[in-house]
Amino acid sequence: MANKSVSNTNEIKSLWPGQSMDLLKSLHILTRDGALNQDSRRKLKQVQHLVQFLTPQLEGLKTIADLGAGKSYLGFMLYDLWMRGVDESHLFAIEAREDLIATCRKIAADSGFDRTTFVQSTILDASQNTELPEAIDAVVALHACDTATDEAIAFALKKDAKFIALVPCCQAEVARLLEEKEMNSTVGRSLWRHGLHRREFGSHLTNVIRALFLESRGYKVRVTELIGWEHSMKNELILATKIQKGNALAKSHLDNLLHEFPVKMKLFELVD
Numbered sequence: 001m002a003n004k005s006v007s008n009t010n011e012i013k014s015l016w017p018g019q020s021m022d023l024l025k026s027l028h029i030l031t032r033d034g035a036l037n038q039d040s041r042r043k044l045k046q047v048q049h050l051v052q053f054l055t056p057q058l059e060g061l062k063t064i065a066d067l068g069a070g071k072s073y074l075g076f077m078l079y080d081l082w083m084r085g086v087d088e089s090h091l092f093a094i095e096a097r098e099d100l101i102a103t104c105r106k107i108a109a110d111s112g113f114d115r116t117t118f119v120q121s122t123i124l125d126a127s128q129n130t131e132l133p134e135a136i137d138a139v140v141a142l143h144a145c146d147t148a149t150d151e152a153i154a155f156a157l158k159k160d161a162k163f164i165a166l167v168p169c170c171q172a173e174v175a176r177l178l179e180e181k182e183m184n185s186t187v188g189r190s191l192w193r194h195g196l197h198r199r200e201f202g203s204h205l206t207n208v209i210r211a212l213f214l215e216s217r218g219y220k221v222r223v224t225e226l227i228g229w230e231h232s233m234k235n236e237l238i239l240a241t242k243i244q245k246g247n248a249l250a251k252s253h254l255d256n257l258l259h260e261f262p263v264k265m266k267l268f269e270l271v272d
């Protein structure tokens with residue numbers, strides 16, 4: 001089979017001025033020889049785009065939680081490119097899988113990233129974890145599966161986060177709720193009669209509810225595209241910046257929406 005490596009160390013250096021090559025190797029984005037294959041190029045591009053997009057919005061913030069972190073690509077790259085130069089900044093990464101947390105700890109130790117804490121926990125339980133501070137400035141959750149994004153929203157509210165960035169992942173909960181729902185309205189029947197439409201509509205409705213909910217809790221919300229479809233099928237980026245205590249108009253819009261589509265999402269069980 002042909003060698004899939006499509007780049008070399010020099011090219012990577014030009015993509016990431018000042019970035020640790022050792023970190024990229026630890027994350028298996030680069031091979032030991034400093035080459036980049038097509039799959040890791042895709043991952044690199046995605047995280048690179050997100051880091052570039054997020055860093056201006058993290059101005060003045062010090063603590064960041066990466067939720068459903070996986071190998072914490074995003075957290076590590078934020079640390080490497082931005083937090084290194086920010087005094088007293090700290091990265092917290094929460095991940096359910098113990099093996100991934102062990103990998104993250106090793107990468108952090110090898111990279112000399114000492115202002116980091118890795119917690120093996122569900123996002124839900126992490127809200128109560130005393131290893132974590134009571135307040136955290138920024139919360140990111142990249143492709144946190146299904147309702148883990150809702151756990152991330154609840155976590156962010158509990159920690160009084162000033163900034164939240166969510167890239168929701170596969171979304172099954174609302175499609176399931178729609179299926180269970182009595183289809184006594186023609187609109188409902190038409191919108192989610194077919195399984196594929198139900199999944200797409202369920203996913204769309206979920207993210208609309210999440211965005212409105214955050215607005216009702218005083219966040220200014222922007223929904224945008226993470227990166228072109230060629231890189232990922234899940235590319236909706238929800239950005240929320242806390243600007244006020246609450247927003248009664250957004251709350252009434254949310255109530256109206258939930259009146260039309262009464263889906264009892266887990267999100268509402270998780271928040272006060």
Ligand SMILES: C[S@@+](CC[C@H](N)C(=O)[O-])C[C@H]1O[C@@H](n2cnc3c(N)ncnc32)[C@H](O)[C@@H]1O
Nearest residue numbers: 068069070095096097121122123142143145148
């Ligand atoms: C699709 S991966 C994304 C990983 C990483 N954020 C990224 O984009 O590369 C989702 C990760 O979230 C973790 N996860 C799923 N549900 C979780 C939960 N409720 N609490 C904590 N971690 C969770 C999974 O173990 C997995 O590592």
